[in-house]
Structure formats: structure tokens, C-alpha cells
Amino acid sequence: MSEKVNLNVNGIEIESDPNKLLIEACEDSGIHIPRFCWHKRLDPVGMCRMCLVEVETPRGKMLVPSCTTEVSDEMVVDTESDVVKKAQEGVLEFLLINHPLDCPICDKAGECPLQDQTMAYGPGESRFVEEKRHFEKPINISEIILLDRERCILCARCTRFSDEISGDPLIEFIQRGNKTEVNTFPNEPFKSYFSGNTVQICPVGALTSTSYRFKARPWDLKSTRSTCNGCSMGCSIELNSSQNKMLRILGVDNDAVNQGWLCDKGRYNFEYLNSDSRLKTPLKKIDNELVEIEIQEVYSELSEVIKDRQTKVTFLLGSNLTNEDYVAFREFSEIISQSEKSFYLNDDKLHPGLFGENVELAKIDDLNSSDAIVVWAEDLKEKIPVLYLRIRQAVKNGVKLVVFGHTNETLSDIADVFYGKETVSENFEIVKDISKLKEIKDLVIGKNITAILGKSTPHQSDTSVTKLFEFLNSNSNSKVLNAYSKGNTYGALQTLENVKGLNNFVNDISEENTDLLFIVGADPIGRSVYSNQIKSIIEGLDTVVALDNFNHETSELANFLIPMSSTLGEKEGTFTNIEFRTSRIDKLVPSPGQTVSDWEFITSLMNFSGLTVETNSLESLNKKAYENLDYSLSPVFDNLDKPSNLDGMVNISKPKISSSDNNSNEAKFFIGEKLYGDSTTERHSDSISLLGSKKYIEVSEGVVEKYNLTSGKCTLIQDELEVTVSYEVNKSFPNDLIYIPTNRRELNKFDFSREIMIIPSVVKEALNVN
Amino acid sequence: MSWDDKLLKQAKKIIKLYPQKRSALGPLLHLAQSKDGYISDDSITVISELVGITEVQVKSVSTFYSMYKQEPTGKYLLSVCKSISCEINNSSEVINKVQEFTGLNNNETDEEELFTFEAVECIGACGGAPAVQVNYETVEGVTPENAINLCKWLKETKPDVVVADEMQENFGGIKSFDWAIQDNSGATSTAPGFQTLKTTKVKK
Ligand code: SF4
Numbered sequence: 018m019s020e021k022v023n024l025n026v027n028g029i030e031i032e033s034d035p036n037k038l039l040i041e042a043c044e045d046s047g048i049h050i051p052r053f054c055w056h057k058r059l060d061p062v063g064m065c066r067m068c069l070v071e072v073e074t075p076r077g078k079m080l081v082p083s084c085t086t087e088v089s090d091e092m093v094v095d096t097e098s099d100v101v102k103k104a105q106e107g108v109l110e111f112l113l114i115n116h117p118l119d120c121p122i123c124d125k126a127g128e129c130p131l132q133d134q135t136m137a138y139g140p141g142e143s144r145f146v147e148e149k150r151h152f153e154k155p156i157n158i159s160e161i162i163l164l165d166r167e168r169c170i171l172c173a174r175c176t177r178f179s180d181e182i183s184g185d186p187l188i189e190f191i192q193r194g195n196k197t198e199v200n201t202f203p204n205e206p207f208k209s210y211f212s213g214n215t216v217q218i219c220p221v222g223a224l225t226s227t228s229y230r231f232k233a234r235p236w237d238l239k240s241t242r243s244t245c246n247g248c249s250m251g252c253s254i255e256l257n258s259s260q261n262k263m264l265r266i267l268g269v270d271n272d273a274v275n276q277g278w279l280c281d282k283g284r285y286n287f288e289y290l291n292s293d294s295r296l297k298t299p300l301k302k303i304d305n306e307l308v309e310i311e312i313q314e315v316y317s318e319l320s321e322v323i324k325d326r327q328t329k330v331t332f333l334l335g336s337n338l339t340n341e342d343y344v345a346f347r348e349f350s351e352i353i354s355q356s357e358k359s360f361y362l363n364d365d366k367l368h369p370g371l372f373g374e375n376v377e378l379a380k381i382d383d384l385n386s387s388d389a390i391v392v393w394a395e396d397l398k399e400k401i402p403v404l405y406l407r408i409r410q411a412v413k414n415g416v417k418l419v420v421f422g423h424t425n426e427t428l429s430d431i432a433d434v435f436y437g438k439e440t441v442s443e444n445f446e447i448v449k450d451i452s453k454l455k456e457i458k459d460l461v462i463g464k465n466i467t468a469i470l471g472k473s474t475p476h477q478s479d480t481s482v483t484k485l486f487e488f489l490n491s492n493s494n495s496k497v498l499n500a501y502s503k504g505n506t507y508g509a510l511q512t513l514e515n516v517k518g519l520n521n522f523v524n525d526i527s528e529e530n531t532d533l534l535f536i537v538g539a540d541p542i543g544r545s546v547y548s549n550q551i552k553s554i555i556e557g558l559d560t561v562v563a564l565d566n567f568n569h570e571t572s573e574l575a576n577f578l579i580p581m582s583s584t585l586g587e588k589e590g591t592f593t594n595i596e597f598r599t600s601r602i603d604k605l606v607p608s609p610g611q612t613v614s615d616w617e618f619i620t621s622l623m624n625f626s627g628l629t630v631e632t633n634s635l636e637s638l639n640k641k642a643y644e645n646l647d648y649s650l651s652p653v654f655d656n657l658d659k660p661s662n663l664d665g666m667v668n669i670s671k672p673k674i675s676s677s678d679n680n681s682n683e684a685k686f687f688i689g690e691k692l693y694g695d696s697t698t699e700r701h702s703d704s705i706s707l708l709g710s711k712k713y714i715e716v717s718e719g720v721v722e723k724y725n726l727t728s729g730k731c732t733l734i735q736d737e738l739e740v741t742v743s744y745e746v747n748k749s750f751p752n753d754l755i756y757i758p759t760n761r762r763e764l765n766k767f768d769f770s771r772e773i774m775i776i777p778s779v780v781k782e783a784l785n786v787n
Numbered sequence: 788m789s790w791d792d793k794l795l796k797q798a799k800k801i802i803k804l805y806p807q808k809r810s811a812l813g814p815l816l817h818l819a820q821s822k823d824g825y826i827s828d829d830s831i832t833v834i835s836e837l838v839g840i841t842e843v844q845v846k847s848v849s850t851f852y853s854m855y856k857q858e859p860t861g862k863y864l865l866s867v868c869k870s871i872s873c874e875i876n877n878s879s880e881v882i883n884k885v886q887e888f889t890g891l892n893n894n895e896t897d898e899e900e901l902f903t904f905e906a907v908e909c910i911g912a913c914g915g916a917p918a919v920q921v922n923y924e925t926v927e928g929v930t931p932e933n934a935i936n937l938c939k940w941l942k943e944t945k946p947d948v949v950v951a952d953e954m955q956e957n958f959g960g961i962k963s964f965d966w967a968i969q970d971n972s973g974a975t976s977t978a979p980g981f982q983t984l985k986t987t988k989v990k991k
């Protein structure tokens with residue numbers, strides 16, 4: 018590390034790393050310089066001139082923008098001189114020339130940097146009497162983002178974000194000078210998985226979201242810090258509510274994780290909390306009708322079930338639970354069932370992962386410090402969006418990127434090498450000798466590697482990935498980030514032993530080994546590719562208890578349906594992310610009706626049944642989760658709530674997973690999930706449901722030929738099931754590969770181990786006519 | 788793609804001249820303009836695919852420079868210089884007269900699509916101020932009267948090609964750098980991409 022430099026700011030001596038920007042060095046020493054365009058996570062542009070300060074130069078004092086000036090040793094700076102103040106007043110007067118007097122109807126008012134800095138540094142009055150420039154008031158630049166160009170101060174934060182960070186520059190400055198505006202290309206909306214970030218970083222109310230527009234005033238908001246459980250990234254978030262209604266989620270800058278950014282799904286998929294369709298009372302199935310009952314009745318009926326038998330209990334757990342919930346189920350199962358514990362996670366692709374003794378696990382930050390990143394996993398942009406941003410960031414900083422197909426094609430744009438159909442077969446096996454691949458020799462052998470590895474599709478064999486890992490491990494200094502993508506999977510893996518996935522559930526479970534099935538926060542019939550098998554299993558069981566936010570295809574089959582509080586904003590607890598970083602989940606709004614937390618339900622059931630439990634409070638469950646760790650290092654509430662631990666605590670431990678391959682290894686289909694689908698929560702979140710869950714498939718050129726596809730649409734047929742979809746041709750797919758996104762209703766209902774007929778749609782319509 | 792093979796071939800030739808595809812953006816926009824007389828959204832789509840950036844990024848560049856026209860121009864684009872040397876030499880009167888004759892405000896095109904008028908910044912003919920361009924062919928030392936005559940001539944004879952030398956002879960006055968400018972193709976040159984407009988005669 019190079020030496021520090023010393024500078025004098027406002028008469029105070031401060032120290033800074035060299036190469037830092039003056040504005041940042043001052044900030045780090047507690048001296049605030051006002052700014053609009055500069056943002057810590059974006060390249061500086063010097064657009065707004067709000068950050069002018071006086072610096073002594075050989076030619077006397079000069080005004081320089083502190084956001085584009087690097088510190089140097091013995092620099093003498095004044096950020097508060099009369100000249101600086103005059104400059105700030107001038108800049109603000111200019112900015113306000115065209116800024117409308119919209120504050121009373123503007124979402125940003127109250128937390129607006131333009132308002133605040135005008136109060137603090139502004140001139141008090143304007144000399145401008147001419148007409149301001151006018152634009153059509155907000156225009157929709159996407160389904161969920163609105164742009165008011167009159168309010169825009171042209172700081173280029175949004176355009177830089179979309180170019181530098183998310184890599185989908187669909188908004189830009191158009192025109193020049195006084196006519197400059199931000200806009201999209203006609204008919205090319207700002208369709209980005211990360212668009213909500215621009216709303217958050219816009220320093221005025223020019224960019225707003227349909228979700229939060231006109232909903233509240235910042236001074237009415239209650240807020241708390243929490244963790245997003247949308248995927249295994251676990252981004253740090255701030256929850257905002259007003260009048261007990263969740264209204265907004267903001268990204269919090271957690272340097273190790275999301276650095277302030279969120280994906281739009283994480284940001285907007287809270288809207289279901291306020292849905293009228295939420296389950297609010299316990300239901301019991303009587304003569305095939307769900308009728309309301311008291312929760313006490315549920316407890317008493319279930320305690321009969323537990324008492325009467327040496328109960329064989331199976332748990333099918335979703336990934337949206339807290340660690341404390343998982344521990345509660347574990348404790349329950351330990352007391353109740355003598356037989357082997359059987360926990361199944363709601364994941365089609367759960368595989369043993371790479372946790373062996375020879376594996377060194379990576380942290381997210383390792384992406385930045387390695388020589389190269391090797392990716393072979395599910396599509397990260399779709400499944401762990403902010404991890405995709407972190408990869409982009411690393412590549413921008415010069416880290417090499419090697420991507421194996423057929424997933425993660427979006428990364429191929431920035432990858433140094435993308436191994437497509439020549440290297441990876443349609444069964445997702447690497448068909449070439451890895452050591453002979455030329456680029457691997459150059460980029461990987463002998464280097465520091467971070468490998469992001471996981472299953473690309475449920476039918477991919479575990480060994481294919483292991484082989485790649487073994488090659489990397491013996492030829493480079495590699496660390497592994499296991500890419501399980503769903504919510505709190507890592508929390509479940511850490512708290513429960515020997516978990517399995519749905520792939521094993523369908524083979525293992527039958528009425529012989531299960532008297533009582535708990536399905537918690539999971540809709541495998543609506544989502545899983547094993548939908549049909551799971552359905553017939555559940556239908557054959559005696560007692561099924563579902564805990565969920567909504568009634569859905571799976572919970573419909575339950576004997577008891579318990580309304581669950583949402584982990585997002587309605588519960589307290591902890592969450593563990595992809596790098597085993599545990600952070601706080603916090604509660605901000607009351608959960609509706611008679612909803613309960615999962616741990617509360619299961620603990621009450623035990624109490625009711627007269628079973629003694631020591632873990633009868635949230636705190637005790639939280640402590641229980643980490644009892645094997647040194648207390649001071651464990652992510653218990655007391656430690657997590659310390660200011661120094663708000664970003665979470667990492668406690669890497671290698672879980673044991675018993676999941677094994679499903680035999681059907683002749684993958685005809687490449688099954689994946691898109692970011693947006695039509696799960697129950699998504700359908701009840703207005704913003705997300707607008708973003709579309711179009712039914713479509715991707716096909717190789719070979720498939721187009723084979724089935725004579727011409728019209729852009731085709732129909733998939735298997736037994737009784739017929740689904741018409743549009744198709745897109747993917748030239749990088751091998752021979753017969755067909756990609757089917759299964760987080761769309763109906764598409765997951767096919768049996769992918771058998772043939773599916775594909776008929777071009779025109780022909781089919783013709784048939785119908787005859 | 789709305790570009791024909793010939794144009795695409797030209798475009799690819801231009802792109803090859805640059806180490807980065809997107810550096811060819813400027814010349815490609817000129818090429819687009821030589822096709823339609825302005826930068827159409829279709830052309831923007833073609834260019835964005837050719838150089839691998841988004842359409843709005845191309846649009847951003849094309850709308851930044853005022854010499855990339857955003858709307859179709861009339862058959863004759865009249866650019867009268869309003870910068871300092873010309874201003875000192877009475878260009879404001881030239882501007883007034885041309886506007887009077889054509890009835891056009893700045894950047895407007897008449898209904899017959901014959902004239903587009905624009906008052907522009909220095910066109911590099913200060914020595915022969917005041918200067919006027921017709922489809923980027925420069926005429927120097929233009930008096931207000933001659934400006935009218937030039938317009939009248941264009942309106943009456945509607946020549947399919949306009950050539951700087953010819954107009955200079957008939958409507959121009961003192962010329963700068965007679966000794967230097969041998970190139971009679973006006974503001975355009977033979978650099979690939981910097982195509983002459985369709986109405987301009989190809990240099991012999
Ligand atoms: S819309 Fe907002 S973020 Fe974008 S340039 Fe304008 S003021 Fe800046």
C-alpha cells in the first residue's frame with residue numbers, strides 16, 4: 018500500500034490515500050462538500066459544479082470541482098470560503114432557473130438533495146424572470162419508471178448507472194445545451210432489471226416509480242434496516258412504511274454485498290404484503306371446502322396427530338424463512354420424530370454442492386481480487402441479479418471472466434471467453450478436454466480463481482460440475498462460490514442437517530414414511546418441474562399442514578392452512594447469504610389478521626402438546642442456531658445489532674447436503690427460471706406483474722428446422738396438456754436444446770423426462786378449423 | 788435493416804478503419820445522412836447493430852451535433868453564418884433577407900420542401916465573410932441582394948446539383964484563400980463517410 022498523503026482542509030490537517038478524489042477524502046474526514054452528480058459508486062463526470070472548492074495553486078487560489086480533482090500531498094483546500102459560497106450560490110441559482118416549483122407535489126420533497134442544498138447553500142432568491150423550459154410532465158420510460166424532464170438537473174447519475182453498473186444503457190442524454198433531456202429511444206423502453214436504482218440515486222424527483230408515486234411523504238415514513246430475502250445475495254435494504262403499510266424498499270450501501278444496489282424484483286416485490294388476497298385466518302379442509310377455524314383448534318387437532326402416533330413428520334420448507342424458523346422446525350422434529358429427520362427444500366436444483374475438505378469457499382469480495390472468475394451455474398442475472406452486478410464490477414476492474422454455456426449468456430458480452438455449444442453439450446457436460454482449451458491455459462492455469470459453480474438445470478449431473486471444479490482446483494489457486502440462488506438457502510443449509518431437494522422428495526416420500534407433512538412457504542405444485550409427482554404424493558398423505566401468505570395450488574391440497582407472516586417486514590430474525598454472511602431481518606409493519614410467524618406456530622404447537630421446549634422465544638432460537646460458535650463471533654442478535662456489525666457477520670461453515678442426482682439424465686430440455694415469473698407473490702405485486710411473465714421458449718436452430726417453425730409461435734403438447742408459446746431462436750444453443758422457463762404457470766406442468774410434442778402454431782390453427 | 792448492400796458495404800469499410808467499432812459512429816452518421824438527408828430512426832437502429840451499442844446511445848450522439856439533421860431538410864439547405872466575422876460584415880442583413888424571401892424561421896423547412904433555413908456558427912470562411920452554404924457548398928462574400936438572387940435562382944431553376952464554384956461566380960464576392968482552396972467539393976471531402984449530399988456534383 019502506498020503512502021498516505023496529507024492535506025489541509027479549512028485549516029484542519031487530514032490524511033488520505035493517494036489517488037482519492039478530494040470530495041471523498043474530505044467526506045472520509047467528516048468534511049461534507051455539497052454535490053449532485055458525484056456518487057461514490059459511479060465514475061466522476063463533473064456535470065453539476067456544486068462541489069467547487071478553492072485549492073491553492075502556484076498561480077493563487079483556484080476554484081476546482083472536488084469530484085474530479087485527486088488529492089495530492091500538501092494540498093491546501095478551502096471548502097467554505099466566500100468565493101466558494103458565491104460559487105455554490107451561483108450554481109444553485111442556475112440549476113433553479115429551469116427547475117419547476119413542484120415541491121408540493123413531488124415525491125422527492127423532504128428528502129431531496131436539491132431542496133436541502135438550496136436551503137443550506139442557496140442564494141435565497143432568483144433573478145430569473147423568463148419562462149422556464151417545458152416538457153410533457155412525467156413520461157413512462159418503462160412500465161414502472163416515470164421521468165419528469167422538467168425536474169431533471171442533468172447530473173447523469175441515471176445514465177451513468179445504466180451504462181457503467183447495470184450495462185443496459187437504454188437511457189441517455191438527447192439533444193444538447195438548453196435542450197438536453199434524458200430519454201429513451203422511441204419504442205425502446207428502459208427495460209432493465211435494475212431500473213429502480215436510478216430512482217433512488219436521482220438527486221431530484223425527476224425519476225419516480227409507479228410503485229411509490231404519491232404514496233407518502235418522507236417525514237411520515239417509518240423505516241428500519243433489514244435484508245432482502247429475494248435471492249441468496251441478501252442485499253441490505255431499508256424498509257419504509259407509513260400508517261402500517263409497507264410502501265418502499267431502498268438499497269443500503271453494504272460494501273461487501275450490494276454496494277447500495279438492488280434488483281427491481283427485490284425492490285418492488287413487497288407489494289403483495291398489502292394484497293387483499295393474503296391469508297388472514299386459519300383454514301381447515303372439511304368435505305373439500307376450506308372453512309375458517311380458530312388457531313387453538315388447529316393446535317389441538319394437530320397435537321392429537323402428534324400424540325397418537327410415533328409420528329413420522331416430513332418438512333418441505335421454502336427458502337423465504339428466517340434462520341430462527343428453520344431452527345424451530347429442527348427442534349420440533351428432534352422432539353417429535355424418532356426416525357431420521359427429513360427436511361426438503363423447495364428447490365429443483367438442490368445438489369450436494371462443493372463443500373468437501375479440498376474446497377476453499379469464496380467470499381463475494383474475492384471476485385475483485387482474483388485474476389479470473391469462472392462461471393458455470395444458473396443464469397446469475399436472472400437468479401442472483403446483484404451478484405451479476407458484482408461480476409460486472411470485477412470485470413470492469415480488469416478481472417478476466419470465463420463463462421461456460423448455455424446459461425449466463427448475458428455475461429458473454431463482457432466475458433473474455435464464452436464456451437458455448439462446441440464445448441458444452443446439450444446434456445450440460447463439458448465435451449472437450451478442459452486442459453486443452455487454449456484460453457483456459459492463458460487465463461486460469463496457475464492463477465487465482467473465483468469459481469461460481471452450481472447446477473444449470475435440474476437434469477445436469479452433479480459430476481459434470483465436480484469435474485470442472487477438480488480441474489480448477491488442481492491447476493489453479495481456486496475458491497468456490499456455490500451458486501444456490503434461492504432466498505435463505507444458506508440459512509437452511511447451515512441450520513438443518515442433511516437437507517435434500519425436491520428431486521429427492523419425489524423419490525423418497527410416500528404415505529409409508531410420512532404421517533404428517535408440513536409445507537412452509539412453498540408452492541412446489543405451482544413452481545416445481547416435479548409438479549405432477551409432488552401433487553400425487555401430497556394427495557396420498559393423511560395430514561398436510563401448509564403455512565403460507567396466500568392460498569395456492571399446493572396449499573389448496575392441505576388439511577390445514579395457516580396464515581403466515583411475511584419474512585419481509587413482518588418478522589424479526591436472521592438471514593444467511595451466499596457467502597455465509599448472516600444479517601438482520603427486521604420487522605416494520607404488523608402482520609395482518611391472525612397471521613403468525615412460522616417459529617411462533619411451531620413453538621405454540623409444541624407448548625399446546627405439552628412438549629417441553631427450551632427454545633420458546635425468538636432470542637432463544639437465535640442463540641440456539643449458533644450455539645456451537647464462540648459467542649462473540651456468532652451472529653446472534655446482540656452482536657448483529659452492534660453498529661460495527663450492521664453489514665452482517667460471516668461465519669463460513671460447510672453444510673452437509675444429502676441431495677442426490679435424479680436419474681433422468683438425458684436432458685432434452687434446459688429448464689430455468691427468469692427473474693420475473695407468476696408466482697403467487699409476484700402476481701399480487703402490481704409492479705412485478707406488469708413486468709411480464711410472457712410464456713416463451715428458446716430453441717436452437719436445429720429445433721426450428723426439425724419442427725418446421727416459422728410463425729414465431731408453437732404449441733407444446735404432452736398428454737392432455739397443451740400450451741401455446743412464442744419461441745426465440747438462440748443461435749448459441751447446441752443441436753436439439755430447448756430452453757423452458759418454468760416460473761410461468763402451466764409450463765412447469767410438463768414431464769420433462771418424456772417427449773413433448775412441438776407443433777408450429779399455424780398448422781395447429783388450421784387443424785382446429787377443420 | 789433498411790440499408791441496401793452497397794451502403795452496408797461502405798459502412799463496414801468505414802468500421803474497419805477504427806480499432807474500436809464505436810469510434811466509427813461519426814462517419815457512419817454522415818453516411819446515414821448522405822442517404823436520407825437526415826438521421827432517421829431506422830438508420831440509428833442499423834448503426835447501433837453495426838457498432839454494438841444501444842440505439843439511444845447513437846441517438847444521443849446524433850442529436851448532440853447540429854450538423855446531423857434530425858428532420859428531413861428541403862431540397863436546398865441554406866446555412867447562413869451568424870458568427871463574428873460574418874456578423875461584422877453584415878450577415879444579419881443576409882439572414883433577414885433570406886428569411887424574408889423564404890418565409891422561414893431558423894431550422895424550418897417550407898411546405899414544398901424546397902428550402903430549409905438555418906443560421907449557423909462559423910463555417911470556416913471568415914476571410915470571405917459573410918458566407919452562405921447551400922447543401923454545404925460554400926459561397927463567400929454574399930451581399931444581401933445576392934443572397935436573394937441566389938435563392939431566386941434556386942427556386943426558379945431548381946438545379947439538381949449545386950457546385951460551390953458556380954455559385955461563387957454568380958452570387959459571391961471576395962473569396963478567402965483563393966490561393967489555397969483547390970478543392971471544389973465544398974465543406975465535404977473524400978474521407979470515407981464524409982459523403983456529399985445527393986444534390987452535390989461529384990468532384991472531377
Ligand atoms: S433524471 Fe435524475 S439522475 Fe437522471 S440526469 Fe436527471 S437529475 Fe440526474
Ligand code: SF4
Nearest residue numbers: 245247248252280283
Ligand atoms: S439481488 Fe437478490 S437479495 Fe438483492 S435485491 Fe435482488 S432479490 Fe433481493
Ligand code: FES
Nearest residue numbers: 063065066068084
Ligand atoms: S459533484 Fe462535482 S461537479 Fe457535480
Ligand code: FES
Nearest residue numbers: 868870873909912
Ligand atoms: S464567422 Fe462566418 S465563416 Fe467564420
